[in-house]
Amino acid sequence: MATARRFVLVAGEASGDRLGQALIAALRQRYPNASFAGVGGAGMRAEGLDCWHDCAVLSVMGLAEVLAHLPRLLALRRGLRRRVLADPPDAFIGIDSPDFNLSLERRLRVRGVTTVHYVSPSVWAWRPGRARTIGRSTDLVLTLFPFEPANYHAHGAAAEYVGHPAADAIPLKPDRALARRELGIPGGSTAVALLPGSRVTELKRLGRPFARAAARIAAVRPDVKFVVPCATAATRRLFERALARHAPGLDVRLHDGRAWEVLTAAEVALIASGTAALEAMLCKTPMVVAYRISPLTHFIVKRLGLLKIERYALPNVLAGDSLVPELMQSQANPSALAASVLRLLGDDAARAALRARFEELHRGLEGGGGERAAAAIAALVERR
Numbered sequence: 001m002a003t004a005r006r007f008v009l010v011a012g013e014a015s016g017d018r019l020g021q022a023l024i025a026a027l028r029q030r031y032p033n034a035s036f037a038g039v040g041g042a043g044m045r046a047e048g049l050d051c052w053h054d055c056a057v058l059s060v061m062g063l064a065e066v067l068a069h070l071p072r073l074l075a076l077r078r079g080l081r082r083r084v085l086a087d088p089p090d091a092f093i094g095i096d097s098p099d100f101n102l103s104l105e106r107r108l109r110v111r112g113v114t115t116v117h118y119v120s121p122s123v124w125a126w127r128p129g130r131a132r133t134i135g136r137s138t139d140l141v142l143t144l145f146p147f148e149p150a151n152y153h154a155h156g157a158a159a160e161y162v163g164h165p166a167a168d169a170i171p172l173k174p175d176r177a178l179a180r181r182e183l184g185i186p187g188g189s190t191a192v193a194l195l196p197g198s199r200v201t202e203l204k205r206l207g208r209p210f211a212r213a214a215a216r217i218a219a220v221r222p223d224v225k226f227v228v229p230c231a232t233a234a235t236r237r238l239f240e241r242a243l244a245r246h247a248p249g250l251d252v253r254l255h256d257g258r259a260w261e262v263l264t265a266a267e268v269a270l271i272a273s274g275t276a277a278l279e280a281m282l283c284k285t286p287m288v289v290a291y292r293i294s295p296l297t298h299f300i301v302k303r304l305g306l307l308k309i310e311r312y313a314l315p316n317v318l319a320g321d322s323l324v325p326e327l328m329q330s331q332a333n334p335s336a337l338a339a340s341v342l343r344l345l346g347d348d349a350a351r352a353a354l355r356a357r358f359e360e361l362h363r364g365l366e367g368g369g370g371e372r373a374a375a376a377i378a379a380l381v382e383r384r
Contacts, residue, residue, distance in 0.1 A: 004033040005381065006089040009040060009049065010080065010104070012058030012097030014198040014231040015275035017041030019118060020095050022165040022370030023377075024049060030378050037089075039080070042257075052083070056232055058097050077104050088113050090381050094138070095119060106137035114384055116377055118142045120152075120159070131155040140380050142373050145318070146364070160376050165369030170260060170282040172362055179265035183255070189225045192217065192341060193266035193285065194252070195259070195276045196239060198231035202272050205292040207242035210270060212334035215247040217341055224345075226252040227266060229259035267351065268344045270337060273313055273326070281315040282362050284355040288325045288340040289313040290332040318361050323354060 007027060011020040021043030024036050028047070037050035039058065045051050057076060081104060084092060092108050094101025096119040105115040117138040121130065134141060135157020143149055144164045152159035185191050194214060196206040214226050230236035236254060243252055255262060259276065263269055263283040271277050273291040280287045291312060313326050325340045327333075344351060 004035060005031040006035050006037075007091055007093060007377075008084055008089045009036060009038040009044065009093045009095060010058075010097070010101055011038075011040045011044060011055045011095040012100060013055055014041060016095040016097060016119070017043045017055050019165060019370075020044040020049070021047050022169075023093070023095075023118065023373050026370035026374035027377065029371075030374055052080070056234065058100050073100060080104060081107055084108055084113065085111055090114065090384075091116055091377060093118055093377065098134075102134060102137045109137065109139065114139055114380060116140050116142060116380065118373060119144055120148045131157055135159075140376065142376055144365075162372035162376055163367055163369050164278070164365045165373075166260075166279055166282050167362055167365035168367070168369045170279070170362075172359055174264040174283050176264055179261045183227060183253070183258070183261055183265050185225055185227065185253075185265055190221065190223050190345065191225050191227055191266045192345070193262050193269035193271075193280075194226055194228045194239075195263075195269060195271045195280075196235075196242075197272035197274070198235065198276070200232075200234050200238065202292075203235050203238040203242070206272050206290060206332065207239050208246055209290070209292075209332055209334050209337060211239070211242040211246040211250075213270065213337035213341065214243075214252065215250055216334055216338035217345075218247075218250055220338075220342055221345060226250065227262045228252060228254045229262040230254055230256055231259075268341055270341055275314075277324075278314040281318075281358045282365075284358045284362075286324070286344050286351045286354045287315075288327065288337060288344065290337060291326070291328045292332050315358065315361065318364070319357065323357055 009020050011017050017040050020040050024044060024047040027034060036048055037052060039053045039055055040049045040051055041055040091114045093116045094105050098121040101117060105117060109115045115138045120141055120143040131152045132155035135152060135155060141152055141159040142162045143159055146161050149159040149161050194210050196210040197203050217224055243250060259279060260283060263280045263285045266285050269280045269285045269287040271280055271287050271289050273289050277287060277289050313324055315323050327336055
């Protein structure tokens, strides 16, 4: 009988947990007796992860924010390294969270552990030379987008495009009417989705402007029903406080999770930049994208010329065009956010054109995800 395979996975936020869930399911198809342990969320636990820590412990973004949590994060990483080295798995798989995972992968790899990094950092956006460093940290990078492996190959690093699981999980033509019924959104009303982020740090920066923007939208369009998918209990509490303080009495329905249903049901979404913007595109939902990081982080990035792109919302990056509005830093204020959403709500033709472009982009990302990622990992493990 073949030895049962063992995998350790570390995911750092809600989107990573969804990737990890699909990956575990696909790996189990190949290795029915495999065991999975590490850091994840509810989705990965549902697939049988022996969860050492919840993924919320890594949900920190921005240079300044990471510095504030650095002692805790370093202690956590040391503990994980000791635990993995005490009983090395067939492969260690870091899912996104590059600031945390790549350093851990590098330390494990030099001790002989096979390492995989699932989801490429945005080397196409800033500091492309990082591809060489990343290649020294991990045996294989699995990328979600087809344009990413070329940069790694140019720097002598192993990388493979595996597609985005959400592109296969979300239908090309989502059933908007069904999503509205399942969420209890009244017929004839206009739904606007609010997604101010899956991390606590994002909520602290975008919760207030999103709440105030919603109040401004409701003042102009009282027919609008606001729907919010909350990634975690902590982010839900933060946004509830923001709504109570800055949009008292506003008709807002908060759900635990259910992001894809909420996005499918909405005519327009107001979204924190990141994976949610890609998911909104796949749900064919016109959107306004906002991005705020700490002033210190923004100053460092701009001062050192680290940012190499003009567009950062994933639908715009994939299209090579400014399909959706992007509002960054001081531009992400209640007035501008509300005005951008209202413009989309008032332009049926613009929304229809966006949905058509989103479908084209969706087709280009199909055919991979968890199964292709599992195949790449299996090939790597079997060669060892």
